[in-house]
Every structure is written in structure tokens, then in C-alpha cells.
Amino acid sequence: MNKFIGCILLGGCLLAVLPLWATETDELGIIKKNYRNILMLSAGKADSLQADFIRIKPETEMSDQMVVELHQRYPFDLDKIKGYLKKQVADGSWSDINYADTKRSGWEPKLHAERILELAKLYYAEGTDYHRSEIVSRVIHSALAYWFSTEPKCRNWWYNQIGLPKTLGAAFVLLEEQLSAEEKQAAIKVMENAKFGMTGQNKVWLAGNVLIRALLQNDGQLAKAARDTIASEICTGRKEGIKDDWSFHQHGPQQQFGNYGLAYISGMSFFSRLFQGTSYQFDRQQLAILHSLVNEGYRWIIWNRYMDVSSLGRQFFHHAQVHKAYGLAFAAADLGLKGFPKAGNLLVGHKHFDDSDYTVHRSKDWMGTVKMSSNRVIGTELVNEDNLKGYYLGDGATYFYVRGDEYLDVFPFWDWRKIPGVTSYEDVAPIPMAKGMKTNNKTSLVGGLSDGQRGMTVMELNRDGLKAYKSYLFADDFVVCLGTGIQADTTLCVTTSVDQRLKEGELLVRTKSGWREVIGKESFAQKELRFFHDHTGYIIIGKDTLVTEVGKRTGRWCDFMKMYKPSIVEGEVVSLHLRHGVRPKEARYQYLVFPGSSKEKLEKFDVEKEVIVLRNDATAQVVQVPSIGKGYWVAVYQKKEIVVAGKIFTPEQPGVYYVEHTVQGLKKKLEAPFKLK
Known part of the structure; x- marks a missing residue:
């Protein structure tokens, strides 16, 4: 042969x-x-x-x-x-x-x-x-x-x-x-x-x-x-x-x-x-x-x-x-x-991984993601002493990238209760263990809608006595982040983290006299705030106090990944979070994130013209962004008719919808009903 x-x-x-x-x-x-x-x-x-x-x-x-x-x-x-x-x-x-x-x-x-x-x-x-x-x-x-x-x-x-x-x-x-x-x-x-x-x-x-x-x-x-x-x-x-x-x-x-x-x-x-x-x-x-x-x-x-x-x-x-x-x-x-x-x-576009409660948005200049959990999808896990502090990783975590290294090796310096995008309790007690189904979010009201280029991702948060309704609308140049119905019966302060990343240059805040550097820990209570750091802008709107922290932190890898040998490392972090207070009732927030932007663009941005929030409550969140279309992005949490720009919209079931005005009234153009369980 x-x-x-x-x-x-x-x-x-x-x-x-x-x-x-x-x-x-x-x-x-x-x-x-x-x-x-x-x-x-x-x-x-x-x-x-x-x-x-x-x-x-x-x-x-x-x-x-x-x-x-x-x-x-x-x-x-x-x-x-x-x-x-x-x-x-x-x-x-x-x-x-x-x-x-x-x-x-x-x-x-x-x-x-x-x-x-x-x-x-x-x-x-x-x-x-x-x-x-x-x-x-x-x-x-x-x-x-x-x-x-x-x-x-x-x-x-x-x-x-x-x-x-x-x-x-x-x-x-x-x-x-x-x-x-x-x-x-x-x-x-x-x-x-x-x-x-x-x-x-x-x-x-x-x-x-x-x-x-x-x-x-x-x-x-x-x-x-x-x-x-x-x-x-x-x-x-x-x-x-x-x-x-x-x-x-x-x-x-x-x-x-x-x-x-x-x-x-x-x-x-x-x-x-x-x-x-x-x-x-x-x-x-x-x-x-x-x-x-x-x-x-x-x-x-x-x-x-x-x-x-x-x-x-x-x-x-x-x-x-x-x-x-x-x-x-x-x-x-x-x-x-x-x-x-x-x-x-x-690759430019917007995709919601519906089987995983996970959204990715990609423009030519930046990428943003949202990770959630539900009664269908587990948020995270703790196995073999890996991820000892990751209990909140599936609660609406958001990350925004321009270079890609914005969060590289930041983990030893994190406050793991303030993972970017997450609403949680502020506490000095040990973080709960993320074992088994314990990291599930006790709700079916989680999902996302995409037109291929833009989209809206939404979730009801229902964990450990804390409830909230959170949505993220990804436009071409910014992300609209809304929260509402935030309530908890606890003596712990409830917070929402806007961002927590490695420090790369100064954190600047816009004042009447111009931009100034934020140093150390500061609190802000104005109705509208504008911050800029590391090619990313933030506009915070509302009555809740915004806290910034800038500076050096120390930590150990072994504190959340047990396989590492005990060794203290040091780094610099920039953190922004909102404080909703103790025992909040129907608290809400609104902030915008501008990845890959500039101070000049942030200064000129007209919030009232560019972002029209028609509703932000426990029944629905309705947003219009004229720059990406004449329609309305609608998150519906209860099966009831709602009014959108003077017209009645009656969803067949809770979910995420994109609707437009027509001669006959509101017309549903896109829909993503929640997978009710």
C-alpha cells in the first residue's frame, strides 16, 4: 500500500x-x-x-x-x-x-x-x-x-x-x-x-x-x-x-x-x-x-x-x-x-443578545455595553474562590470604551458595590456571595430592542428588597440612562454608579466660570451637572446628590480572586455616583454619557433639544432623540395604555417598543416583548 x-x-x-x-x-x-x-x-x-x-x-x-x-x-x-x-x-x-x-x-x-x-x-x-x-x-x-x-x-x-x-x-x-x-x-x-x-x-x-x-x-x-x-x-x-x-x-x-x-x-x-x-x-x-x-x-x-x-x-x-x-x-x-x-x-451597529440579557453598541469611535440578569438569566457566579466580590455584576453594569483599556486591571481598586451603571446599597459589610441562583434578578421584565444601529435596553431591578426600573438608550454620540421607581425599606443609602474607571488625566466639572478640576471627594447638588474625563463626557440631571471621588486607592487581587498571593497594589481611580438616600420612595435619575467626545461638544450640547424624556416612571419610560429619528423609544413595564406625545399607545404586553406618529395615530415600528416567565 x-x-x-x-x-x-x-x-x-x-x-x-x-x-x-x-x-x-x-x-x-x-x-x-x-x-x-x-x-x-x-x-x-x-x-x-x-x-x-x-x-x-x-x-x-x-x-x-x-x-x-x-x-x-x-x-x-x-x-x-x-x-x-x-x-x-x-x-x-x-x-x-x-x-x-x-x-x-x-x-x-x-x-x-x-x-x-x-x-x-x-x-x-x-x-x-x-x-x-x-x-x-x-x-x-x-x-x-x-x-x-x-x-x-x-x-x-x-x-x-x-x-x-x-x-x-x-x-x-x-x-x-x-x-x-x-x-x-x-x-x-x-x-x-x-x-x-x-x-x-x-x-x-x-x-x-x-x-x-x-x-x-x-x-x-x-x-x-x-x-x-x-x-x-x-x-x-x-x-x-x-x-x-x-x-x-x-x-x-x-x-x-x-x-x-x-x-x-x-x-x-x-x-x-x-x-x-x-x-x-x-x-x-x-x-x-x-x-x-x-x-x-x-x-x-x-x-x-x-x-x-x-x-x-x-x-x-x-x-x-x-x-x-x-x-x-x-x-x-x-x-x-x-x-x-x-x-x-x-463593525458598527447595535446588538442585544436576548438569550443572555446583554447589549453591545458599537460606533466607529466607541463601544458601550450593558449586562443584566432576570429570572431567566443568571447574572454572575462564584466558583472555586473566583469572583468573590462580583455579586452586582449583572445588575445593569455599563462600560464605555474609546481606547479599550479604560477598565484594564482596575478591579483591585473598585468599590464593588458601585460597579458602573449599577443601582445598589452602600454598605461597609462584606459583599454577599454570588452563589448559584442567588444572583438572579427576580423579574421577567428585562430585554432590549435594536434597529441594527441603535437601540434601547431596559430592566426591572428586584433584588434584596431593592427595586428600580432602569433603561439605556444608545444613540449615535451618547447614551441616555434613566432610572425610576427606586425604592427600598432599609437604613442603607441607595446609590447608582455613573462610572468607576482608571484615572487618565483630570476630572473636570463645568461651572459658571468655566471648567475646573475636581480633586479628592466632592458632592454636587445642582439640577444639571457636566463632567469630562478621559475623552468621555457626563451630563447629570435631577435633584439627587452626585458624588465624585478622584485619587489613589490600594487593593489586593487575592481579595476577589483567591488564587493570587497576597500583595498590595496601588492605582488611581475616577468615580461618579448618585445618592438616592435612605429608604427612597419613587426616586429617579437621568444622566447622559458621551464616549469619544470633547469638552467643546459637551459644552454646546442642548439637552432640552436633543433628548426629550416624555415619561420616566414605574409604568413606562419614553424617550425621543430627534437626531436618530422622529419616533419614540418606549419601555413598558405594565400592561396598560399609555399616552405618548398626546396619542394613546396600548402594548399587547410589557416590553420595549419603537413607535412613530402616522395619520392613523401611533404606529408600532419595532417591538421586543419581554419573555414573561
Whole structure:
């Protein structure tokens, strides 16, 4: 039989292609070869995307598997390698790893597995003195012996069944020809910790580990079953995985773009290359779904190679917005979607992800997002001591980007009760734990309406005895933020955060005599206030007191992400929030945000002419912005007729509507009824 194997170039990596008459053994062999070629890519010549990425300073503490794998793209740090060779002790362990660690996230013994993989890649990489080095080989086998004999286990099942087999499995495939019979059996035993099961990305991870075991055992039937299990998750409309609106869910009805979803698209792009040229490869329909997930989902949430904060899930790691954007960029490139996400800023429009209670607005100059929750959608989660302070993340959080780095690594300095856009209690007590359905908003009155370029997003807030009705109307140059029906029976002051971001230049306030700098903490009680900071303007209208805070703050990453070592960091923050007082009754607010603006534009803006608020109460919020159309954006919270500009509008049910005057009266042009549950 002709054993000739051809090659193709995909995703910058030379992959093999089998002839049509290939045997099962041929197919497994070529998949192994593809696996090794992909793993060794970081040791080769960097393409433009990788060259761009490796200019970023590497992290020293990592828990996110995607970030760990992203860091494997860096060139070998030979000084660090020398440390591995020097610090390994006689039993094969390393003296600088805490093997008794009990953390559920950032578990230190996983570093042992990561070093085995790094050394295995170094052993086969050309261009260094360590290429096929006997010293490196000896250290690798000693490290394997320690792992096989001690069998470290983490309290978090994910490491034992997914994380460790995934990392070690890659090393086993690279080292297969170097493994003794005993080592290979021990390697297979490690891989047997992963079995088919679970849902969404967890299902894909487990099946990927079973695939590695099949390759080590040369078991074509098992490999085929693993491939089919992986491919079975390339679909839409299930409870977990890709949703019909091209968001991604895991751990129930919860938006997981930057966590499980990113692992999913990254993994699927890997498998698309791994199976290329064999009968295992994904079909056109499956690839089309993956492309749509990127183009109709992920492309919306990246701005200037920064991922939206509201897409990070529970993973508020250091530099998370950057790492996750690059992780997506590599996945998109592997799928053949070149120029992503640099070209992502060319995307202009407005999209509401209805399955996830999440809105993204993109102009040519700025991006804004809103994240909400309801009795259908979970707002956030606390798992494995990640996201210890994120209880309010799904309560109408808003972020506005011009450069993209406005909130980069601000989290240690945040007042987590004043997440931008959120209405909550002011309190010095510990923030409640965001566990399970506890972060749900007890209402169905949450949704959004879009005409493709602009839109209105609305929510009833009903949590912990606090009620409010909040809406966000995105126009071309500004966002209208309304709140009403704010009430609570508590001795705690209720606040609404306008913004809380890194300080970049002065915070200025407009006075009768001109602009002046705001220093420290100040309170303002005027009917109309205008502020400007970091290319963003704010106009606050109403009777409630506006408090600004400018200056240095200190904090610790470990206070909200337990995997980090205790260390105090310092930064400067600008914060603006409204105070509605103690036991508010029917309190309300109105403010406008102008991302990508200037002081001159903010000075000249005529609020009465440009923003017409016809109603702002617990029944409805009605707004007209003449610059974007003659119609009215209407949020209806109660099924009753309402008067809009002198005409009666009777909605069939609560929801968001866009209506216009006609000869016959008000005509409904667009509608998004709430999904009542």
C-alpha cells in the first residue's frame, strides 16, 4: 500500500493530508503528527499576530487554562529553563512548587505538569542547546516518575479530570517515542481520569482528553467516538453551549463568552486543525457554525484587542481583557478568519443578545455595553474562590470604551458595590456571595430592542428588597440612562454608579466660570451637572446628590480572586455616583454619557433639544432623540395604555417598543416583548 502523505498549510502550521485509501492506523498517525506540529508552533518563527502578542509582559501567576496555553506561545525563556534544571530535586519534584497546596483555583502542583510540557517542547525544538539534550530528557523522565508515583490530586475535580490530563496529555503525545512501556501505561492511567460526560465545554474538554488516550493506545474506535463527542457540541439552541443569538452559556443560563465560551472556540479551532486532512475533519456546516460564533458573537465584544469586562464571566484575572482578546484572535486565525480582531473595530451597529440579557453598541469611535440578569438569566457566579466580590455584576453594569483599556486591571481598586451603571446599597459589610441562583434578578421584565444601529435596553431591578426600573438608550454620540421607581425599606443609602474607571488625566466639572478640576471627594447638588474625563463626557440631571471621588486607592487581587498571593497594589481611580438616600420612595435619575467626545461638544450640547424624556416612571419610560429619528423609544413595564406625545399607545404586553406618529395615530415600528416567565 502506498503510504505517501501530503501536506497542507493551515493557520500558519504545516499539517499532513492522507490519501483516500488511508487505513485507520494511517489516520491516527497523521493526527498525532498534526498534534505535534501544532504544539511545536510556538517554538518556530512567529507570525504577525504572535509577534504582536509576545510584546506583552508574561504573567507570573495563572489559573485560567486558556491563559496558560496562550503563554505557551512565548519563546522559550532559557533563564527560566535553567531554573527548572537547577531546582529539580532527587525525587523529580521542584523545590519552588508547593505540592501541599489546597487552593481550588491556581493549584500550584499543576505547575509541575506545565513544566513537563514546556521541557518536552524544548527537547524537540531546534535552535537551542537543549535540542534532544540528555539533561533535559533526564529531568523530564524524573518529573514524570514523581508524578506517576505520587499521583497529586486537587480538591477541584476540574484539575483532576480536565486540566491535568489536558496538559500532561499534550506532553505524552510529544514524548511517546521516548516513553518506556511502564511510563506509557502510567500515562494512560492519568488520561483515564477523563471520561465522556457532562455538557457544553466541559464535555468537549473531557472528550479531548479521551482522544489523547485513544492516540496513546492506537485505538481508532475510541478516537472516533471522542471526535464525534467533540463535534456533537457544534450546534446551537441547547441549554448550554452556543445559543441562538450566538452567545455562549455554561453553568446554566449564564453568558460565558470569556470563560467557557472562549475555551470552546479555542478548542474547536485546535481540533479543526488537528483533524484536517483526515476523515475526522469537521464538515462545512460545523465550520459554518464556528465561523458564525466568531462573526455574530465574539466580534461584537472585542474593542481594540480588549474584551468587554462584562464578557469575562467570573475570571477577573490580571490583564484578562487583553489575554482573552488575544486568545480569541488566535482561535479566529486558526479558523481562517484573518485580520481578527484588529478589523473588529470596523463593525458598527447595535446588538442585544436576548438569550443572555446583554447589549453591545458599537460606533466607529466607541463601544458601550450593558449586562443584566432576570429570572431567566443568571447574572454572575462564584466558583472555586473566583469572583468573590462580583455579586452586582449583572445588575445593569455599563462600560464605555474609546481606547479599550479604560477598565484594564482596575478591579483591585473598585468599590464593588458601585460597579458602573449599577443601582445598589452602600454598605461597609462584606459583599454577599454570588452563589448559584442567588444572583438572579427576580423579574421577567428585562430585554432590549435594536434597529441594527441603535437601540434601547431596559430592566426591572428586584433584588434584596431593592427595586428600580432602569433603561439605556444608545444613540449615535451618547447614551441616555434613566432610572425610576427606586425604592427600598432599609437604613442603607441607595446609590447608582455613573462610572468607576482608571484615572487618565483630570476630572473636570463645568461651572459658571468655566471648567475646573475636581480633586479628592466632592458632592454636587445642582439640577444639571457636566463632567469630562478621559475623552468621555457626563451630563447629570435631577435633584439627587452626585458624588465624585478622584485619587489613589490600594487593593489586593487575592481579595476577589483567591488564587493570587497576597500583595498590595496601588492605582488611581475616577468615580461618579448618585445618592438616592435612605429608604427612597419613587426616586429617579437621568444622566447622559458621551464616549469619544470633547469638552467643546459637551459644552454646546442642548439637552432640552436633543433628548426629550416624555415619561420616566414605574409604568413606562419614553424617550425621543430627534437626531436618530422622529419616533419614540418606549419601555413598558405594565400592561396598560399609555399616552405618548398626546396619542394613546396600548402594548399587547410589557416590553420595549419603537413607535412613530402616522395619520392613523401611533404606529408600532419595532417591538421586543419581554419573555414573561
